[in-house]
Amino acid sequence: MSGAHGVLALVHAVALVGLTPHRVRIECSRATGLPGMRLVGLPDTAVREAEDRIRTAIQRSGLRWPQERIVINLAPADLPKVGSGFDLPLAIGVLAATEQIPAASLAGLCACGEVGLDGSIRPVPGTLPTAVGARDLRTGRLFVAEAAAGEAALVTDLEVVGVRDLTEVVALLRGDRLPRESLPTPTEVPASTLDLRDVRGQPVARRTVEIAAAGGHHLLLVGPPGCGKTMLARRLHALLPPLEMDQALEVAAIHSVAGERAPDAPLSLAPPLREPHHSISAAGLIGGGSGIARPGELALAHRGVLLLDELLETPRWILDALRQPLERGEITITRARSRVRYPSRVLFVAATNPCPCGHLGDPRRACTCRPDRIERYRARLSGPLLDRIDLHIEVQPVDRRQLAGAADGESTAVVAARVLEARQRGAERWGAGMLARDLQDHQLRAGCSGRAMSTLVRAIDGLALSARAFDRTLRVARTIADLEAVEVIAPEHVEEALAYRLSAPVGV
Amino acid sequence: MSGAFAGLRSVAAQVAAEGTDPHQLAAIVAFSAQPRSHPDALRRRDRDGDRTGPIAARVAALAGPPTATTSPVAARLLGAWRGDAVRVALVGDPAYPRCLAEGWPELDPPVWLAWRGQAPGHDPGVAIVGARRATSYGSGIAAWLAEAVTDAGVRVVSGGATGIDAAAHGATVGRPGGTTVVLGCGHRVDYPRSHARAGGLFDQLLEDGGTLVSEALPHQPPRAHQIRSRNRIVAGLAAAVVVVEGGERSGSLLTAGAAAERGRAVLAVPGDVRAPGSAAPHRLLAEGAGPCCSPAQLLESLGASPSRTQPSGDTTAVADGQARPGAAAPADGAAGGGATGVTTLPPTVHAALVRAWPRPVRLEDLASTAQVPVGGLLAALTRATVNGEIAEAADGIRLRRAPPDVG
Numbered sequence: 001m002s003g004a005h006g007v008l009a010l011v012h013a014v015a016l017v018g019l020t021p022h023r024v025r026i027e028c029s030r031a032t033g034l035p036g037m038r039l040v041g042l043p044d045t046a047v048r049e050a051e052d053r054i055r056t057a058i059q060r061s062g063l064r065w066p067q068e069r070i071v072i073n074l075a076p077a078d079l080p081k082v083g084s085g086f087d088l089p090l091a092i093g094v095l096a097a098t099e100q101i102p103a104a105s106l107a108g109l110c111a112c113g114e115v116g117l118d119g120s121i122r123p124v125p126g127t128l129p130t131a132v133g134a135r136d137l138r139t140g141r142l143f144v145a146e147a148a149a150g151e152a153a154l155v156t157d158l159e160v161v162g163v164r165d166l167t168e169v170v171a172l173l174r175g176d177r178l179p180r181e182s183l184p185t186p187t188e189v190p191a192s193t194l195d196l197r198d199v200r201g202q203p204v205a206r207r208t209v210e211i212a213a214a215g216g217h218h219l220l221l222v223g224p225p226g227c228g229k230t231m232l233a234r235r236l237h238a239l240l241p242p243l244e245m246d247q248a249l250e251v252a253a254i255h256s257v258a259g260e261r262a263p264d265a266p267l268s269l270a271p272p273l274r275e276p277h278h279s280i281s282a283a284g285l286i287g288g289g290s291g292i293a294r295p296g297e298l299a300l301a302h303r304g305v306l307l308l309d310e311l312l313e314t315p316r317w318i319l320d321a322l323r324q325p326l327e328r329g330e331i332t333i334t335r336a337r338s339r340v341r342y343p344s345r346v347l348f349v350a351a352t353n354p355c356p357c358g359h360l361g362d363p364r365r366a367c368t369c370r371p372d373r374i375e376r377y378r379a380r381l382s383g384p385l386l387d388r389i390d391l392h393i394e395v396q397p398v399d400r401r402q403l404a405g406a407a408d409g410e411s412t413a414v415v416a417a418r419v420l421e422a423r424q425r426g427a428e429r430w431g432a433g434m435l436a437r438d439l440q441d442h443q444l445r446a447g448c449s450g451r452a453m454s455t456l457v458r459a460i461d462g463l464a465l466s467a468r469a470f471d472r473t474l475r476v477a478r479t480i481a482d483l484e485a486v487e488v489i490a491p492e493h494v495e496e497a498l499a500y501r502l503s504a505p506v507g508v
Numbered sequence: 509m510s511g512a513f514a515g516l517r518s519v520a521a522q523v524a525a526e527g528t529d530p531h532q533l534a535a536i537v538a539f540s541a542q543p544r545s546h547p548d549a550l551r552r553r554d555r556d557g558d559r560t561g562p563i564a565a566r567v568a569a570l571a572g573p574p575t576a577t578t579s580p581v582a583a584r585l586l587g588a589w590r591g592d593a594v595r596v597a598l599v600g601d602p603a604y605p606r607c608l609a610e611g612w613p614e615l616d617p618p619v620w621l622a623w624r625g626q627a628p629g630h631d632p633g634v635a636i637v638g639a640r641r642a643t644s645y646g647s648g649i650a651a652w653l654a655e656a657v658t659d660a661g662v663r664v665v666s667g668g669a670t671g672i673d674a675a676a677h678g679a680t681v682g683r684p685g686g687t688t689v690v691l692g693c694g695h696r697v698d699y700p701r702s703h704a705r706a707g708g709l710f711d712q713l714l715e716d717g718g719t720l721v722s723e724a725l726p727h728q729p730p731r732a733h734q735i736r737s738r739n740r741i742v743a744g745l746a747a748a749v750v751v752v753e754g755g756e757r758s759g760s761l762l763t764a765g766a767a768a769e770r771g772r773a774v775l776a777v778p779g780d781v782r783a784p785g786s787a788a789p790h791r792l793l794a795e796g797a798g799p800c801c802s803p804a805q806l807l808e809s810l811g812a813s814p815s816r817t818q819p820s821g822d823t824t825a826v827a828d829g830q831a832r833p834g835a836a837a838p839a840d841g842a843a844g845g846g847a848t849g850v851t852t853l854p855p856t857v858h859a860a861l862v863r864a865w866p867r868p869v870r871l872e873d874l875a876s877t878a879q880v881p882v883g884g885l886l887a888a889l890t891r892a893t894v895n896g897e898i899a900e901a902a903d904g905i906r907l908r909r910a911p912p913d914v915g
Contacts (some may be wrong), residue, residue, distance in 0.1 A: 064649075073711060092783035129838075201872055201876055202872050203875040203876055203882045204871055204872055204874070204875050204882055204886065205870065206882075207882040207883060207886075338629075355904060360902045361902030361903045361904075363870070363903075366784055367641070370640075370641075371640035371641045371670055371671065372640075372700075374641075375670070375700070375702070394871070394902065395871055396871065396872045398872075402876075405596075430573035458894065459890065459894045462895075462896075463893065463894060464892040466705070484883075491887075492883075492884065492887040495886070495888075495891055496883045496884075496886045496887040496892040497889070498890045498891055499886035499887070499890045500886075503901055503902060504900070504901050504902070505901070505902050
């Protein structure tokens, strides 16, 4: 490796484009010219600024900053490199190029971390997907900030070395010290304090929530203010079974990229619940931003619940952006310089008032809306996005007597057990992770009795429903059958499934 | 000039109903198609002018010769009518309903009447009108009255709007006789959209011998004043007007007023004293309108109007008058499968709905008290909705037909 210009040091790093890892080779060499550092290969501003950080850090760590020119190439040159996580591999590269650490020690080394002016190594967002990338790209052992070591160690089949500062890095690479073992952060299932028992009365709403949880069906809640729409949505979230380990890692990786996750936080097995305000922008919802698009609320709710309250307050075009990702279970955001794909298998819960004033059908207060305004308002409750929501229900306010009375329904634990059983039944039939929500036309028809099918056809005709109601009803009926541990969809399952639609706004 | 008019006349000949002279129709449509002119102007002129001779001839004379510039517009309008299979009759002509022509020109009958479906006929019907923002109570009563009226062989007339109008029209579907819808816009305008769409309420009504009438040119939009002024046609086509529900400033009050002017009966359905939707009927009751608490009471008010195909069940109801609890089951109960015996609903649910009728029961209340698993209840309710036994609206679920023990 040594020649006229000394050592050519090579360190690996992982560049993330969204969640997709790419191997980056960091080549570091002394060169002729004025003292300084020359960084090539599409570094962004944060990577460019690394020079100032690592120079000071190296000097303050009692190491030597070379009085000559250092050229660093980030290869492949056309891949954009973003963030301060490149500080650590750059520093290691410089130290190796200046022969302060043996170049041989860099074999099979990958590093990720931000370097402080005092030489300390700090965690960066995206440590978890970086660790996954390091394993999948077989870059060798991974040096990360000690604070993030637990997170990185969640990835199996990868040697993770947590480091506190540059001094320690040098000591480890010179062989003066042995690495500490990095233990994965513990996993936990935070016990939800939201119990379904708290929902008084409302047996139909409770049943709907159970079906939504079991089949992963998207849910539309329509009801006057204060009738408990949000309360139901949160309890629906509490009904979802805990995540499998690989699912939890997937979720944590997205949150890690978004910087929403403290690196030393335990790995949560609870599905995420996201409740963005209705003033959210399209980029906030589906992801975006300059350069490489960051995950939006949709991706952050992956494998969990995305709750949008006051649905009709959010502009139509923003809502319509949800349509395709809800159907595909992933969102692809294309920007001038990158294309990013985030998974987005969410249970979408939308809540809205029944009419502009909010009191249509409310026994406590009369609605003051003009009928044509209600009609127009309701018209906005249909369309491509709403067609993808399988369950539509009207939530009715509970009267005071029931509110004051004792809790009368089943608890979350009881219902969650049924939900889990139904999901397992579906998974046995269709394969792991498949929900009734995802089923295709032919799969649905296969499990439907002839009588059920003719009931459905008759009902769709009699109720003047659109053809789209067909698949929607069958999907829900499938879940109802699974909740009742029945293999073939029967007419009564179809009939119940048909009940989860909105009624006419005025009496006819 | 004359060439354009000849073309106009030939289109007019294709839409002119029995006894209507295409010349006159063409002239009047050409007159109405002129900017800033309105058929009402003809009526005003006739009121002030010489009032001898047949009405139609007077009107045509007043319209004057059409001008070449307006004729193509008129031809287009007539062509639109022809394309929609609309027939048109001028006031005073044989096909123009006589009950409506009464009182020309003081009571403002329309100069022409354009209709789709069956010809409107000369016998007055019963107008069942009310608010678009109807409650299930109002819709239930409207349907109850409309069924009995249709079964008595009398045509139900209403405004084709959502709410009470729709409930009244809808109740006649599947029964012989047909119903008359008075549109507030032209035949080419889809309003209200939910009724005018293909396969919607209007199509169903037309299929069952119904009539859609309008005094407007084909493309005239449903302006508020136009919708208000069509109420006089509703009154003109009816021997009695029943106001079921309406707010303080409801358009139904105009219909009632127009009916009173014509010496037709005005009835009002009492409601909850605090219900904002019952303000209009209560005001009418205070002003001397007859109370309408049952179909029997309504049919009685028709007095001289003969009930041609009255089934025996309704005869009993009429004879019993206000003696509601003792009245026999109406004959229609068994036919529809809803009211008597044959119910697909669980007994507790059916009982709750019967107790509440014509008021609705909210779904969650039904589910809380029904002693049936929620899933089974929902399935049963869907079945009953498909069968037409119950109707569901934002304020709850109600039986579509009156239970057997109600007159």
